[in-house]
Amino acid sequence: MNFSQKLDEAVAASRSHVVVGLDSDPSKIPDLFLDAENPVLEFNREIIRATKEIVAGYKLNVAFYEFLQEKGIEALRGSMKEIPDDLITICDAKRGDLDNTSELYARTYFDTYGFDSITVNAYMGSDSVQPFLNREGKLIFILALTSNKSSSEFQKTDTGGMKLYEKIIQDSLNWGGGGRVGYVFGANHTDEISEFTKRHPEVPVLIPGIGAQGHELEPLIRNLHTERFVINSSRSIIYSAPKGCTLTQLRETVSASAQELNSGIRSVSR
Amino acid sequence: MNFSQKLDEAVAASRSHVVVGLDSDPSKIPDLFLDAENPVLEFNREIIRATKEIVAGYKLNVAFYEFLQEKGIEALRGSMKEIPDDLITICDAKRGDLDNTSELYARTYFDTYGFDSITVNAYMGSDSVQPFLNREGKLIFILALTSNKSSSEFQKTDTGGMKLYEKIIQDSLNWGGGGRVGYVFGANHTDEISEFTKRHPEVPVLIPGIGAQGHELEPLIRNLHTERFVINSSRSIIYSAPKGCTLTQLRETVSASAQELNSGIRSVSR
Numbered sequence A, B: 001m002n003f004s005q006k007l008d009e010a011v012a013a014s015r016s017h018v019v020v021g022l023d024s025d026p027s028k029i030p031d032l033f034l035d036a037e038n039p040v041l042e043f044n045r046e047i048i049r050a051t052k053e054i055v056a057g058y059k060l061n062v063a064f065y066e067f068l069q070e071k072g073i074e075a076l077r078g079s080m081k082e083i084p085d086d087l088i089t090i091c092d093a094k095r096g097d098l099d100n101t102s103e104l105y106a107r108t109y110f111d112t113y114g115f116d117s118i119t120v121n122a123y124m125g126s127d128s129v130q131p132f133l134n135r136e137g138k139l140i141f142i143l144a145l146t147s148n149k150s151s152s153e154f155q156k157t158d159t160g161g162m163k164l165y166e167k168i169i170q171d172s173l174n175w176g177g178g179g180r181v182g183y184v185f186g187a188n189h190t191d192e193i194s195e196f197t198k199r200h201p202e203v204p205v206l207i208p209g210i211g212a213q214g215h216e217l218e219p220l221i222r223n224l225h226t227e228r229f230v231i232n233s234s235r236s237i238i239y240s241a242p243k244g245c246t247l248t249q250l251r252e253t254v255s256a257s258a259q260e261l262n263s264g265i266r267s268v269s270r
Helices: A003-014 A039-051 A069-082 A099-112 A126-133 A149-155 A164-172 A190-199 A217-222 A247-267 B003-014 B039-051 B069-082 B099-112 B126-133 B149-155 B164-172 B190-199 B217-222 B247-267
Strands: A018-021 A057-061 A088-095 A117-120 A139-145 A181-185 A205-207 A229-233 B018-021 B057-061 B088-095 B117-120 B139-145 B181-185 B205-207 B229-233
Touching: A003 A088, A018 A039, A018 A088, A018 A247, A039 A069, A039 A247, A057 A069, A069 B069, A088 A099, A088 A229, A099 A117, A099 A126, A117 A126, A126 A139, A126 A164, A126 B149, A139 A149, A139 A164, A139 A190, A149 A164, A149 B126, A149 B164, A164 B149, A181 A190, A190 A205, A190 A217, A217 A247, A229 A247, B003 B088, B018 B039, B018 B088, B018 B247, B039 B069, B039 B247, B057 B069, B088 B099, B088 B229, B099 B117, B099 B126, B117 B126, B126 B139, B126 B164, B139 B149, B139 B164, B139 B190, B149 B164, B181 B190, B190 B205, B190 B217, B217 B247, B229 B247
Parallel strands: A018 A057, A018 A229, A057 A088, A088 A117, A117 A139, A139 A181, A181 A205, A205 A229, B018 B057, B018 B229, B057 B088, B088 B117, B117 B139, B139 B181, B181 B205, B205 B229
Antiparallel strands: none
């Protein structure tokens, strides 16, 4: 089964395009975890248990785990084990390096941790992402237009009739022989998302920027001309319960937040 | 002391522009370390002890350490402790993310591990690297023209009269208020290195691609119009001794390889 099929099935089974971003910061998680042997791991387990029936998958930004050193490694590995096999997993690493180095990243995140997909930065060109494309069933999400303010500085630079992100998309669509490349579009870039998904409804898109980053849901959904999309929300789901909450409150609040985003997405007619 | 001053002093004290790349792979290091509690850490310690008088510093590509999970974290931390304080340290991570995420990377690599500098990918724009610029005495090496074959695909794309890497340089030179930005140029891009270093001899450049990657030293050195450069070599130094070597052989061979590159650099008149 390739990644797109897995994505389709996960979306169908959960009736959800939501991906929960496990950007778990020890200073922000509820106090009830602070005495745990590995607070972030225990927190993640609870988030996953509370949401796994109503989301399409999880995105783990590895910066949060690298920051915690050994405990982070343990939390990354343990969280991946907690995620049901039929949900998609996205390693948000934004990597891209010489081929022997990218091969190591591919081994680490695809083979060791078992992620289905990884975000990559294609600035170094095709050979820098090739190792990520050599693995059956896996997918890379190439950064197209990111959700931050400065994204336009280089990504929208004109490169002779097309913008840089458009050139990157055009050149990379068939890398790996087709079916192994998706793209990241920040939720604020509704026009560009509209154009891309009209042309390439079969290509998976990962959309961050809804929730704590504050971009609006309705104009985004109206401009999505594909079913192969996931919308990531991190802080507005995982930190939706107050810091002093009980375990029951956490489970209920987190589940409700994920369900609210899910319902919001499904309520907009397209 | 800012990074450039530290670099100048390290080069002057060692009479060397060489940076050793600690791309340490457990499958390639000498057999004598295989019974150690942490083979890569013990190997790195020996490499550092054998070369610290004759090199300007060390570059650690974090992919090699992430691959080893907990042992890699330990090796990264222990290797950083072994490096003398007056030598420069480069975290080769090629990071760049949303500002809150880049802040975590900056905390991890600058504050926790104590690196002086980090390689960054500027595709996401200025706000994505700002957290790395907020720390006094630290420097970012922005990827300009990398040493891999595919580097021309996007880096040399024309963006209205200048190539993309030139636009990135032009826009980023004064990020952080000046003195906190350097650039990565692969050793094969001699013409571009010549032009850049003529214009900006005060800006540090990090040059990989000599050694195992096979690019030539002499044309590179003739085209360097700056003293603020370091040339990284990884595999051709750290794996210069045979796999079955003794500790004494390792020390002598590694030291001789670093010295040979150092002499090669200094023998070319500029």
